[in-house]
Amino acid sequence: MVSPPDLLLSCLGLSPEHSRSRPHGLYSPLAKVADPPIPLPASANCIFCNPTRAGGFRIVHEDNSFIAFYDRSPAARVHLLVVPRVHIANVKTLRSRRQGEGKGDGNDDDAKLIKQMHAFGQLAIDIAARELQHDTDKGAGCASIETRAKMRPGQERYADEVGIPGARRFGFHIPPFRSVDHLHLHCLLLPFVSPLKALKYHVTLPSHELGIQHYKGYSWFVQWRQCVDILVHGGKVGVRPC
Ligand SMILES: [Zn+2]
Numbered sequence: 001m002v003s004p005p006d007l008l009l010s011c012l013g014l015s016p017e018h019s020r021s022r023p024h025g026l027y028s029p030l031a032k033v034a035d036p037p038i039p040l041p042a043s044a045n046c047i048f049c050n051p052t053r054a055g056g057f058r059i060v061h062e063d064n065s066f067i068a069f070y071d072r073s074p075a076a077r078v079h080l081l082v083v084p085r086v087h088i089a090n091v092k093t094l095r096s097r098r099q100g101e102g103k104g105d106g107n108d109d110d111a112k113l114i115k116q117m118h119a120f121g122q123l124a125i126d127i128a129a130r131e132l133q134h135d136t137d138k139g140a141g142c143a144s145i146e147t148r149a150k151m152r153p154g155q156e157r158y159a160d161e162v163g164i165p166g167a168r169r170f171g172f173h174i175p176p177f178r179s180v181d182h183l184h185l186h187c188l189l190l191p192f193v194s195p196l197k198a199l200k201y202h203v204t205l206p207s208h209e210l211g212i213q214h215y216k217g218y219s220w221f222v223q224w225r226q227c228v229d230i231l232v233h234g235g236k237v238g239v240r241p242c
């Protein structure tokens with residue numbers, strides 16, 4: 001069986017060796033247990049606060065707000081991470097309206113941030129896909145390993161986005177199932193490289209058995225639109241159904 005830390009090694013833009021040799025500090029496992037999950041300020045200890053080519057990141061695209069780079073342990077044919085330049089700890093710290101946080105006007109809408117990260121990720125995948133030379137013949141074979149047949153009416157909203165040449169999946173790991181405490185969107189151009197990798201990015205659909213509106217079930221991964229729906233309805237993202 002695969003332990004959660006090993007399962008999530010590809011949350012890094014850096015190699016597993018690098019991640020394991022990170023200095024202890026604000027982000028050490030012990031500190032995570034002891035400290036409440038509050039957003040931490042940008043820190044020299046945060047490897048995603050200033051990703052650079054000189055620092056070993058394969059950057060695909062960047063602007064004033066976001067940076068996209070290759071995940072060093074790709075789970076799919078193309079696997080990128082999009083990070084905001086501003087340090088935001090993780091998906092659990094997002095709110096429908098962020099209040100008085102950071103240097104904004106106090107009305108930053110985190111759902112809007114997620115939509116912007118997704119749009120940026122789409123663009124970055126377009127760029128990365130163009131760098132691939134032999135993917136145009138595989139369009140029909142690029143559906144997710146997971147079957148669409150499991151979708152019930154109304155759940156297509158959370159299906160993979162079928163583009164050219166393949167389906168795309170965008171989402172976040174949910175604490176404690178993540179390895180770098182700087183919000184990073186996984187951007188995947190399918191197919192996955194293995195069923196085990198697919199499991200790490202599994203989209204869990206909501207059930208409505210209790211008559212409560214949920215946007216996802218128990219999961220360690222939240223698809224980007226699930227995340228937006230949870231936030232705009234005033235919820236918070238967590239491992240439990242929400
Ligand atoms: Zn991750």
Ligand SMILES: [Zn+2]
Nearest residue numbers: 046049087182
């Ligand atoms: Zn950071």
